[in-house]
Amino acid sequence: MKQNILTPILLIICSTLVMTGCNKEPKTAKTTQTAIKSFQQSALLQGVVSNNSGVIKAGKVEATNENGQIISQTTVENGHYRLQIPAHTALPVLLSFSPETGTERLVAVVINDSVTEYYINPTTTAIAKAAKAAGGYTHANMVRAAENTTHVPDANKTSTGWRGDPTTQYGGWH
Numbered sequence: 399m400k401q402n403i404l405t406p407i408l409l410i411i412c413s414t415l416v417m418t419g420c421n422k423e424p425k426t427a428k429t430t431q432t433a434i435k436s437f438q439q440s441a442l443l444q445g446v447v448s449n450n451s452g453v454i455k456a457g458k459v460e461a462t463n464e465n466g467q468i469i470s471q472t473t474v475e476n477g478h479y480r481l482q483i484p485a486h487t488a489l490p491v492l493l494s495f496s497p498e499t500g501t502e503r504l505v506a507v508v509i510n511d512s513v514t515e516y517y518i519n520p521t522t523t524a525i526a527k528a529a530k531a532a533g534g535y536t537h538a539n540m541v542r543a544a545e546n547t548t549h550v551p552d553a554n555k556t557s558t559g560w561r562g563d564p565t566t567q568y569g570g571w572h
Contacts, residue, residue: 435489437511444480445516447495449502453477457497459518461508464490464535479518490535492526493518507535521548 443461447454459479461469469491470481483491491508495518506522507529516522528543529535 435509435511437483437485437487437489440485441483441511441514442480443483443491443493443508443514443516444478445493445506445518446477447474447479447504447518448477449504449520454495454497454502457495460494460496462492462494463488464492492535507540509535509537509540 447457447459453476454474455477457474458471459474459481460471461481461483463469469487470483472479472481474495479495481493489509489511493506493508493516495504497503504518504520504523505526506516506518507526508516524547525540525543526535528547529539532539532543
């Protein structure tokens with residue numbers, strides 16, 4: 399008798415679950431729109447161009463968008479450059495250095511409108527390449543690329559303090 403009572407109850411539960419599943423509308427993927435960051439006002443970007451041999455005295459620096467469209471360009475004078483970026487220029491901006499002679503092309507990526515000084519060197523080029531390979535020039539990709547590209551001595555990563563010696567950190571124990 400108990401089996402006869404349970405059978406209709408199980409049928410009602412199963413049919414309710416099936417009907418509930420059939421009446422549901424298909425789930426749509428949630429999309430999040432991120433605002434495109436840009437320079438709110440005109441900005442002067444400046445810095446130094448160097449390679450493993452030192453400061454590169456001459457060449458050209460171009461500011462471009464990700465599609466390669468030139469935003470601004472200038473010449474390098476004694477290793478230094480200064481570029482005017484117009485207001486409302488979308489980020490990221492790529493700063494590309496081309497030497498007067500040779501093929502050494504260096505890159506730095508601008509992802510923040512409040513930073514105005516950018517060094518362009520082999521390290522910034524390696525970071526830019528790693529971020530691009532990781533999916534693009536987002537803040538997260540740039541940070542991850544910088545962490546993986548630059549070398550921090552193991553002694554500075556220890557919990558014992560500066561250069562691995564806790565007695566010399568901040569002049570000794572406090």
